[in-house]
Amino acid sequence: MSTPRQMPVAHISASAQGKTLWIEQDDTEPLKTLHCPGRTAMSAPLPQVTSLPFLPNEALGITLRILSTLAFALMSVCIKALGDVVPLGQVVFFRSAIALFPLAAYLWWRGDWPGGLRTSRPLGHIGRCLMGAAAMFTSFATIRLLPLAEATMLSYLAPVMLAVLAWALLGERLTARRIAGVALGLAGAAAFCLPAFAGALPDAGGLGVFLGLVTAMLTAGALIQVRRLTLLGEGAGAIAFWFAVVSALCGLTTLPFGWAWPGVAGMMLLVATGLAGGLAHILMTLSFRHADASALAPFEYLSVLWAVALGFAFFAEVPGLAFLVAGPLVLMGAIITRTPRAR
Template identity: 50%
Template sequence: MKNESSAKPEQLDRPALGIMLRILSGALFAAMAVFVKAVSADVPVGQIVFFRSAFALAPLVCFLWIRGEFPGGLATRRPLDHLLRSALGAAAMFASFASIARLPLAEATLLGYLSPVFTAIAGVLILSERATVWRIAGVILGTLGIVALVWPELGQATVDDTRLAGFGFGLPMGLLTAFALIMVRSLSRTESPGAIAFYFVVASMIGGIATLPFGWAAPSLSQLLCLVGAGIFGGFAHICMTLAFRYTEASRLAPFEYLAILWPILADLVLFGQPLTHPFLLALPLVLSGAAVAALEAKRRASPSKSKAP
């Protein structure tokens, strides 16, 4: 995003702090996912989305107020673009939580790494960008990874409908995230990151509470604490990620985004007692390689424009 890579001195002066914040944000997002997973068997997805968004709003508003961006920084000349980006992001959150409810946390998280691959495809089909070798390689690797993950399920005599539904939600989640990121890139040219995040959280809250007529659960105390924890950890994770891009160039932080997959793996092994499957171990390097190649191609395209900047 433009705001993440603009030439502010503090972005370049504290790379160690930026890297630490990016790693911390990955751990906090993983903790959020753990809370979501813990209640997903008993609490409807829409209710989880509402709590995750509502309790993320408090730390986000405090952060924006400290930076002097609330409420003045929320003014916008592009309300319809915010609405589209927020709707895509909210739909991605619904799909992500539905996938987490049906799959091991590591597998559901891995599907999210397909978003750079989908972004590359969308760039070619929607934005008429050139289909480079890098993009084609990223798409092939990502596709092979998904085949490796899903094919064993299809090859069994008895198909696990729950897992297939988890994959069915996880793949659109990656696609919706890709479209949301394209909108974020567009909005970042004129809008502040705080405004983009704020309207997304509000839209997710509205989407979550709209599911109330379909039935919400009466959570126990432990479930309520998990729902609140999902929101608070998710809110602070977003703040840490925003600050990471403030102190360090996006290109330096890119490798640490793939480190975040370690936290869901550890959560599956230690907290949920779910061993890593052979299909997952085969799909892991393929999907991450495809995402890395797609991200590297985007970095190569961005480099010339940076060098020409005044």
């Protein structure tokens, strides 16, 4: 059995949700890109560090991965708590600009500052960054319009769509396993979206579901661009850093349309959004240094549980029947689509 070689690439995330990614390669299968929800392909693991001595490697990696999912979930809580008082562009700016500080500190600590920011593919970065920034806008809007659990669940459609795009654009094999994953994901999407579009969801639920689907498509497209940049030799630091810069600039372009002073509490939430996103990215990166992707993969799905728990605790949100029916289908589709075959 060949041992997978992990190649760091770069986000974020999503996701918005702010959902991240990494690339795994082995000797028999084409490249596979994995994604972390709520981050919208906003970032991906950065250069790795040596292991810490006080915990076994795998236990430390799993702990860091769990903490990263919690940090991403808390970022979503901050975004939702801001409500409609702060324009989306302003939130995107602070999410991206503030995250540059922990990101730059991490790169400096790794010795990749500023050399790791060089790129020979500026146009490729621009395309990837613009698509990722658009995903961040739609992802944050989805978080505002839908309960946290439902917004998080929809983000897991990104790997399902990625499998189809990789087949259509990159010529990757669409195996029986991936076809089954795509079918489950689409079935879950239909189970959740049809009631929404029929008016079964309150208020702007239908618009939120539509934007969630758009976010998943944009995220999948951004992941394709990240994959291409990585295969062309672009470094993880450059991909992550320039994405944050371009996203901040995209948010800044909305300033003429009016930003708001949200008060001291609102400013604290804006800063916390960026710090939580940046910290989540670094924690996720470190987790892949200490444990294999296969060991960490199950813990990625804790993000849905965090979303359910935090949505109930902070916003009194209770998942509805559509979520309970669609959630398992979408999650199973994501798991099957992105999990390598046992060998």
